[in-house]
Amino acid sequence: MTITxxxxxxxxxxxxxxxxxxxxxxxKAASFHLGRACLHENNEFMLCRDELGDPRACIEEGKAVTxxxxxxxxTVKKTCADEFMQYANCIDKSSPNQQYTxxxxxxxxxxxxxxxxxxxxxLPFDYYARVQVHKTARPKPDAEGPAxxxxxxxxxPESAEKPPAKYGSRYLFMW
Amino acid sequence: xxxSASAKKQDMPPEGGYKPISYxxxxxxxxxxGWALIGGYLGMTAAAGFLYYLNCKRLHRNEIEMRSxxxxxxxxxxxxxxxxxxxxxxxxxxxxxxxxxxxxGWEVGTYYGEPLYKTVDKDKLIDPMMQGYYVHTPWKEFxxxxxxxxxx
Numbered sequence: 071m072t073i074t075x076x077x078x079x080x081x082x083x084x085x086x087x088x089x090x091x092x093x094x095x096x097x098k099a100a101s102f103h104l105g106r107a108c109l110h111e112n113n114e115f116m117l118c119r120d121e122l123g124d125p126r127a128c129i130e131e132g133k134a135v136t137x138x139x140x141x142x143x144x145t146v147k148k149t150c151a152d153e154f155m156q157y158a159n160c161i162d163k164s165s166p167n168q169q170y171t172x173x174x175x176x177x178x179x180x181x182x183x184x185x186x187x188x189x190x191x192x193l194p195f196d197y198y199a200r201v202q203v204h205k206t207a208r209p210k211p212d213a214e215g216p217a218x219x220x221x222x223x224x225x226x227p228e229s230a231e232k233p234p235a236k237y238g239s240r241y242l243f244m245w
Numbered sequence: 246x247x248x249s250a251s252a253k254k255q256d257m258p259p260e261g262g263y264k265p266i267s268y269x270x271x272x273x274x275x276x277x278x279g280w281a282l283i284g285g286y287l288g289m290t291a292a293a294g295f296l297y298y299l300n301c302k303r304l305h306r307n308e309i310e311m312r313s314x315x316x317x318x319x320x321x322x323x324x325x326x327x328x329x330x331x332x333x334x335x336x337x338x339x340x341x342x343x344x345x346x347x348x349x350g351w352e353v354g355t356y357y358g359e360p361l362y363k364t365v366d367k368d369k370l371i372d373p374m375m376q377g378y379y380v381h382t383p384w385k386e387f388x389x390x391x392x393x394x395x396x397x
Contacts, residue, residue, distance in 0.1 A: 071337050071377050074354030076367040079335045085328040090321065097318045105317030112320040124370055125327035132324030139321050170310055196309045198316040 080129060087133050090140060095162035099154065099180075100146065103190045105198050107145075108138035113204040121211050150183040333378070340381045 073079070090097075097104075105112065115131040122128065146154050157176040164172035184190045277285065338353055345351040352358045362371060379387040389396070 071341055071354055071380065072361045072371060072373050073334050073338045074360060074367070075338070075352070077354070077370060078368055079338070080331055082332055082335065085332050087328070089325055097321070098314055101314040101317040104321070108320075112317075115320045115324060119323065119327075125331055126370060128324075129328065129331075132327055135320050135324045167311075169307070170314065171307055195306065196313050199309055199313040 078126065080126060085129065087136055088140060090136060090143065092143070095168050096158045098168045099158040099161045100143070102192050102197075103146075103184050103188075104139055104142050106190050106193055107142045108135060110204075111135045111138045113202055114206060114208070117204055117206060117208065121208075145188055146184075149187040150180060153180040153183045156180070334373075337373075337378065337381055344381075 111131070111134045115128060115135045118128040118131045119125070153176075157173060157180040160173040160176045161168050161170070170177065181192050184192070342353050345353070350357050354360070362369075365371070375391060376387070379390070
């Protein structure tokens with residue numbers, strides 16, 4: 071292993087939160103409304119993850135994402151449990167890869183319930199595949215400047231004299 | 246002699262002569278003219294192309310929707326994966342320390358104190374290679390994950 075003792079790793083307790091204990095089809099069925107309900111947390115987490123490129127730096131944001139999703143599913147359970155389970159069941163069993171197309175009817179029922187009872191409207195079908203514009207208070211990380219080598223050859227000074235070539239230059243047609 | 250023998254009857258044309266030899270070309274009945282055929286071909290191709298376009302658009306739209314759905318739950322999955330990954334890294338490190346505690350001069354994550362990466366910051370997390378990540382597990386676990394393409 072290349073993980074040395076100098077590397078700061080968070081402890082087990084810091085990383086332990088209640089996880090979402092749901093299977094893929096259920097998540098796929100909930101995805102559009104979940105994405106809408108947790109849009110800010112998701113974008114914040116993905117921005118952090120993308121900017122810093124280090125899983126250790128974005129643990130708090132990740133916990134916020136999981137917490138938000140947990141709350142979302144609790145709300146679903148409270149308000150639209152039947153409609154949602156029918157939709158998830160349809161997604162699960164209608165196709166081998168959890169297609170949305172065969173389940174438009176159950177989807178419409180769940181959409182209506184989500185809109186009326188939970189106040190979450192379904193976003194356009196390609197919303198999460200678009201570029202997301204996210205307004206955040208997160209400070210921008212310092213951009214890594216160009217590498218500086220102490221033993222690099224110094225440039226010619228600005229004031230250096232640059233006379234025309236003494237014997238002309240080679241001129242060929244192509245290069 | 247031949248004169249007395251019954252005269253052989255010569256084959257003669259039938260009464261009224263032979264029928265005229267049928268050499269006239271009888272072309273098949275034409276339903277469409279050439280221009281109509283070409284026009285029909287072009288028309289059908291155009292119609293089929295339009296249907297193909299509609300189908301393509303529908304499939305493309307479905308693909309985008311599936312991708313969009315995946316992207317919507319991706320942060321959730323990534324957050325969970327990150328936490329489990331970091332936990333496992335710590336477990337691996339502890340396991341190595343436990344395993345190599347009797348070896349003199351061994352430092353965890355290095356080869357007798359010689360690190361793998363020398364010029365990078367010590368606190369920079371560089372993902373270990375897969376074999377290193379799975380080194381303390383039974384080989385079956387590694388196979389199950391590494392060759393998931395072949396299993397599925």
